[in-house]
Amino acid sequence: MRHSSNAIMGQIRGMFLEGIKEDRDNPPLPSWRTPTFTHPPHDPHSPFHDIMVRIAITVSFVAAIIGMASSLSIDAREPTTVKAGLKKVSTVSDSKNIVAHDAARLNGYFKQPALEARKSKNAADSGSVINEIFSYIAETKVGSQTFNLIVDTGSSNTWVGATTKFKAGSTGQSTGKSVSVSYGSGSFSGTEYTDSVSIGGTGVTKQSVGVASKATGFTGTDGIVGFGPEDLTEGTVSGSSEVPTFMQNLVSEGVISENILGVKFAPLTGSESSATDGELTFGGVDKSAYTGDITYTTRTGDYWGVNVKDFKFGSTTLSSSTASGIVDTGTTLLYIPTAAYNKFLSASGGKADSQSGLVKFTKKPTADFTFSVGGTTYTLTPAQYLIAQDQYENWGISSDADFFTFINDGGSEAPNTILGMSFLEFYYSVFDTKNNRVGLAKAA
Known part of the structure; x- marks a missing residue:
């Protein structure tokens, strides 16, 4: 558009100058006449009138072109986006505990009875507390304190105090309301505050923050920053139907223009037990974090739900039925x-x-594992779905002679497919509240 506008402007300028030259070559008055300051009489047929008309038309046309270019520039501008780094950490001593944690989260949090219990405020404390998990951590500043919070798209409340105790500063204020959430694999309860919250230097001035007086299942972390849909906060704070999420407040306070979250995860390499390769993008996506196009599908259900089908191993069809799935950064495995x-x-x-x-597996598999979401097929190669042997110690796997995968049994009751962090380390994910959709693209 900029090149085209410049070309038009050049043509206009040329036409105008050519007209001036023509008038100079054919002067309307004798060359011997001395010009005076007397305003010439208005004559619509005079060359002077022609020149003035040319000027008026040119100015109007130029103004129109500039206005159109400015309008297009505004419409085509990129949404305001900001990035924040993430750190992957492990508190695992036994892989069996990872599975137990995920199973408790799946059955005690995602399943419909658990969801209904939370919304009706009848949720009980978790009966199965599993502290050993992989997590992506965002260093989060609440007031003047810094906390290590789990990045969780499967829940929506932001809370602190599991390990580092919260101390209210000048910006923190108690609402006097109680807050509690049971995650199946753990829980917390305490008091709601409002305070400033920022991640990677980007934040809001008045965020609902749960301050835990009791927390179980969160050893090694301070709490959660929830990136799920707002309706998941229903029934979690006394006297409030729902509370705005961190992302919603970023939009309402004008920090970002669109409620869109891009998430980049990356698998640990070698034998490292932690790394800072993850990234959050607030307000849009990081185009350098993925290849090809992002494929979007309309959100289903109460969480970041998607319909999943056409499960295959190599050429073998495992299931062609449509399964109820959730894209969840707080679950480790792929179910x-x-x-x-x-x-x-x-x-x-x-x-x-x-x-x-x-x-x-006693023999290393060689076929790909695939499934489809929204008509797009997603592939995991053996190198991706098999846990790297250099990582066995971090997973708490004792056998070096066998091969293991992060693909596991999600059960029969919906939702029974969870696209957890192990899958998301190979696919960039987008949580688009503005358009009520979830996007996936191959990680760069």
């Missing part, structure tokens, strides 16, 4: 429906290992 899982074991030669809680 698929029981029917597809059982066929996966048969087709791949794997078996459920009671010692590790994972699927074990």
Whole structure:
């Protein structure tokens, strides 16, 4: 558009100058006449009138072109985006505990009875407390304090105090309301405050923050910053139907223009137990973090839900039925429906290992694992879905002779497919509240 506008402007200028030259070559008055300051009489047929008309038309046309270019420039501008780094950490001593944590979260948090109990404020404390997990941590400043908070798209409340105790400063103010959430694998309860909250230097001035007086299942972290839909906060704070999320407040306070979150995860390499390769993008996406196009699908259900189908291992169809899925950064493994899982074991030669809680192979698989979301097929190669042997110690896997995968059994009851962080380390994810959709693209 800029090149085209410049070309038009050049043509206009040329036409105008050519007209001036023509008038100079054909002077309307004798050359001997001395010009005076007397205003010439108005004559619509005079050359002077022609020149003035040319000037007026040119100015009007130029103004129109500039206005149109400015309008297009505003319409085409990129949304305001900001980035914040993430750190992946592990508190795992036994892989079996990872599976137990995920199972408790799946059954005690995502399943419909648990959701309904939370919304009706009848949720009980978790009966199964599992502290050993992989997490992506955002260094988050609340008031004047800094906390290490789990990045969780499966929940929406922001809270602190699991390890580092909260101390209200000049910006923190108690609302006097109680707040509590049970995650299946852990829980917290305490008092709601409003305070300034920032991640990577980007933040808001008045965020609802739960301050825990009691927290279980969060050893090694200080709490959660929730990036789920707002309706997941229903029933969590006394006297409030719902509370605005951190992302909503970023928009309402004018920090970002659109409620869109881009998430980049990256697998640990070698034997490292932590890394700072993750990234959040507030207000849009990081185009350098993925390749190809982002494919979007309309959000389903109460969470960041998607419909998943066409599970395959190589050329073997595991299930063609549509499964109810959730894209969740707070779950470690990739869970698929029981029917597809059982066929996966048969087709791949794997078996459920009671010692590790994972699927074990004595012979390394060579086929790809695929499924589709919104008509787009997503592929995991053996190098991706098999846990790297250099990482066995971090996963708490004791056998070096066998192969293990992060694909696991999600059960029969919906939702039974969870696209957790192990999958998301190979696919960039976008949580688009503005357009009520979820996007995925191959990670760069």
